[in-house]
Amino acid sequence: MIPEFGQYALILSLCLSFLLAFIPLVGAETNNPLWMSYARPLAIAKFLFLFIALLCLGYAFVADDFSVAYVASNSNTALPIYYKISAIWGGHEGSLLLWIVILGGWTVAVAVRSDNLPPAIVSRVLAVMGMVGVGFLLFIILTSNPFDRHLPVFPQEGGDLNPLLQDIGLIIHPPLLYMGYVGFSVAFAFAVAALLSGQLDAAWARWSRPWTNIAWAFLTLGIGLGSWWAYYELGWGGWWFWDPVENASFMPWLIGTALVHSLAVTEKRGVFKSWTVLLAIFAFSLSLLGTFLVRSGVLTSVHAFASDPARGYFILVLLAISVGGSLVLYAWKAAHVKSESSFSLVSRETLLLINNILLVIATMTVLLGTIYPLIVDALGWGKISVGPPYFNALFIPLVLLMAGFMGIGIMARWRQTKLETLLGQLWKPAVLSIVAGVVAQWQYAGEFNFQVVGIMVLVFWLAFTGLQDMYKRASAKSGMWKGMRSFSRSYVGMMLAHVGVAVTIVGALMVSIYNEERDLRMAPGDRITFAQYEFIFDGARKVQGPNYRADQGVIRILEDGEPYTQLLPEKRLYAARGNVMTEAAIDPGFTRDLYVALGEPLEGGAWAVRVQYKPFVRWLWLGGLLMAFGGILAAMDKRYSRQAKRELARRQAA
């Protein structure tokens, strides 16, 4: 009975979405306050029913209702309760439901946090989000219903959740990622609403900026978490594979990063207006493309659990309608937009433009590498794949170029900066970072790797230019401490995010260059030495988990000859589907991880073992955390609430 309630709730929310997409929009076009006033209650009601549907599916999982086909193929009575709950989004149908629920959540968030906006704008924004909701609800109900029953003969036992997904990282990775993906729908809706109303002024940028920052922060967290999960769960210690599915989430992130910066320019200076609208459209389009790539099964990848051409075509049509429609609207409305001010060649605007261009180029190269194999395949030219060297060769120089300009951008002022002043400020951090880069490399490695020095110089460049700018701003006030306390949240957020970029670059650089890795055959008693660590294999024993059996390797580690720790990597066999999985064991550390994983058993109690020493690998994700935290901090800047109060007061007075 409960699954039918869920199904019913889904259909109801589809109807509500239709109304939401239609009534407020007509109200806004005809200036009918009554029709416009339906927007908020409709958004809330739609979310309510979506949430009920999610609860129903959750209930089916917890109650082991294997008559529901989706539950039967993604759960099992032996599964621990928290995995039963996370199994809701362990497969295609459920993760799509989660996508839609999160879209509903964002819609409600906009509905309740928009008292200060003109009703016509709110109506249009919510209506656009309602349209997106209609598309995806149709998709789930017509092609991927999570409540489909397996009647009359249903299995007594479920097929179990894919063991790779039985992990804390995968409990929270999809919700975070979707929060980011779907969050860009808010920026998209604001952009389309602004186009529809014809009022492409700086106001829409101000309204959508905090939303975009938060969505971007979530996406950053989601990608970081995915990378961390791949690192410890896929078993082999890689952290980024340029896998098409990773790229699918990375492309919206890159464009989203460009959007965050471009919105800043539009809000503060009233320029780049139509460009920002275009970026908002692209960011959400790439989110949709990502959903298409992952969910249509066109990819040969670890993520392509579900593959069904009908679903692929459906998303492709959705993509065509939303991208095509918004671009047509853009061409029609954005042609006559005039900038509200001008800027000279040496100014923060120019540097942010460079940032935008580089980010867009980076996105295009990733996009090309990701879809080129699909295009070639579709045209029948053969089967190819594009390897990581392609992405590395293009992406790394672009990032380094960006890092160089970032330092200058922090120092440059809006509108115009005298070149001499800028150079006068920049030479000190430049010299310092060259010295620091050389010293750091010498200290760490005792050798002189030109590549590493160059990149470390850029990292220090980011740090020192930031510090100098903070110092300059703080000392402009009467006291240093007072000056620092007066920094706005958005300034601190920006600094944190930029430091995060530097930290991530350090992690990526160190782990790429100084990673030590050995695959070898180890019999009990065999030892191997890395840096100051000695790994001793003491053989493997059998252990029993809740829904798996495992061989557990015992590896003792000595540090400088002294006992240090013991790592227990496992090779698990999940009984329900006979899946074998590698569970790596990691000794984490701030400046290095020790990583061991079991390969396959060999003759005579020996095992194939992978042993790794991974310097600074945690910095990769620490940088991601800093970026995300910076994004959230910037979105919570006090001026937004001050602005909101002012706008509200003005509207009430009028």
Added chain:
Amino acid sequence: MTPKRKQRLYIVLSIVIGAAVAVGLVMYALSQNINLFYSPADIAAGKAPVETRIRAGGMVVEGSVKRDPQSLRVEFGLTDYVSTVNVVYDGILPDLFREGQGIVAQGELNDAGQLMAVEVLAKHDENYMPPEVAEALEKAGKMPEQLRAKEAYAE
């Protein structure tokens, strides 16, 4: 030309040149890093280039996996039921590598016609067959019936 126009001209020119360089680099990088897929039949027919990075896919021949007792070196036959290619790999095989399983190997062919693999991929679902492998088998007309049934089940 006024100085302002001149400045604009330079900006436009530098953007055009920059874009051209970027496109050129992208195309070069792409052409250097494409790995073409070949079936064992293609390889046996001599269609695949020697000492170039390629991908090959098929089923692991039952009973063909030979391990070196001293190292991680392993040899196995990869077949599309028309021809068989010998694959040599030195490293840890993926969890789902099994005899009779569809896999994709990435590596270079040597003069002896062996594929020196640097990477072996197997899917994270035992019912799944890499699409390239499925197509290669279909093309050879050798798609095993029980596998086709499995595929239908997996959907």
